[in-house]
Amino acid sequence: MADKLIFILPGITLLLFFANIFFKGNNVQSCMLFVLTFLPLMDLKVTKEAWGGFKTFDIICLYCLVFLLKEFIMVNLNTHNNFYFFLFLVIIIILLIGGLASEFPGKTYLNVIRMLPIFIFGRFLLTEFYKDDRFYLKAINALKISYIVALSVLFIQTVVGLRFTFYPVLGPNTIDPVFHTVRYPGVFFDSQASGQFLAMGSFLFLFLEKDITKKMALLNYLVFALAIAGILLAGSRAALAGFGLGLILVIMIGSGQYRVYGITIITIGAIAYLVLSPKSGIFERASRINDDYSYRASIWRDALNIAKKHPMLGIGWNNYQNYIMRHDQDQYLELENQELLYFTQPENGYLKILVELGYIGFAAFALYLVVPIVKGLAYFFSNLYDRRVVLLIAVLLSWMVPFYSVYSITDYRLLIMVTCMIVLIVSYPQKDYNESASA
Secondary structure (H helix, E strand, O other), X not given: OHHHHHHHHHHHHHHHXXXXXXXXXXXXXXXXXXXXXXXXXXXXXXXXXXXXOOEHHHXXXXXXXXXXXXXXXXXXXXXXXXXXXXXXXXXXXXXXXHHHHOOOHHHHHHHHHHHHHHHHHHHHHHHHHHHOOOHHHHHHHHHHHHHHHHHHHHHHHHHHOOOOOOOOOOOOOOEOOOOOOEOOOOOOOOHHHHHHHHHHHHHHHHOOOOOXXXXXXXXXXXXXXXXXXXXXXXXXXXXXXXXXXXXXXXXHHOOHXXXXXXXXXXXXXXXXXXXXXXXXXXXXXXXOHHHHHHHHHHHHHHHHHHHHHOOOOOOOOOOHHHHHHHHOOOOEEEOOOOOEEEOOOOOOHHHHHHHHHHHHHHHHHHHHHHHHHHHHHHHHHOOOOOOOHHHHHHHHHHHHOHHHOOOOOOOHHHHHHHHHHHHHHHOOOOHHHHHHHHO
């Protein structure tokens, strides 16, 4: 059934999108909310890899660009966010020049085209936030819906088995060959991506409207608690570490109620660890963390050496595998059929970007992440933002930590979530609006 769903679901998704336009109107807000509400379906392939491998998200964004062009090119000089557009231009220029100057220029223009949808999405999202201050709550609620769907699929999967998926073949790390444990991927192809998504989205359920009822608040806290179980079932140590860092941030500078919840969660987690013991699941895998680190450290050193040889423009985007097949043939895995699988990335998202885009491209990428966090914290401590902005920063941090071990932004669902958090933080309504809205 899974091999059929992978072809049927993209068509159903696009039909739902056009139905959404018909019933809710052809406007930016309805399109953006559709993407966020149906986020688990945004990474489905519409075309074959030989034809570009375009996905449902690509088609929706290109549609929005063509039919909502007026809103896209609308310039608001009062937003003071031209800096982010400058960073985007820097990355595009690096992609073009670096790709053409590399040993493997064949995919240069396709790579640039593949960058456009997320920029289109981010641009539309930013303009809509500035146009309608109340839209940010609608966006967060839409993300909550998609998160609940993803979490539900994962729990169903634990009951009926891994056949409950729309991927014909799941990631190779779904079943641990050493400890024979299952790492449930949920709606994702890869369990590590699933863990990252679950860690990120969990903090959204602490983001509550000022006038929320007690019943709805308790339901949000329940989902947050279930999210922790979901992260454990996904079996991603890196995602758990990211969640832990986000939780520490919330406990340290969040409101008093978050400190209580955080301490309660840590206590429950410690009890769960003692009950489950280090001999099961994710805890069992933690026992070999030193071996894993030593293995990855050797790959990271090789990647740093490549970056030093190509410091300015890198080796060209998505050329890592081609490069090591020609120049560093020790980076491979031996499959069961004795075939060799050369790495497509150095087991580190940051290093992959550094190697492929060089120091300039990496700096632009890093600023995309660091500047919103610094701005959010600065405005929070200046009493311009309320405490809930800390939760959005926690979402971003919970992705940045596991990104060190896996290059995960090739999955649109994670890339969209990261983009949403960046846009939400830089366009976050200031306190004067929040206080008037709750009055």
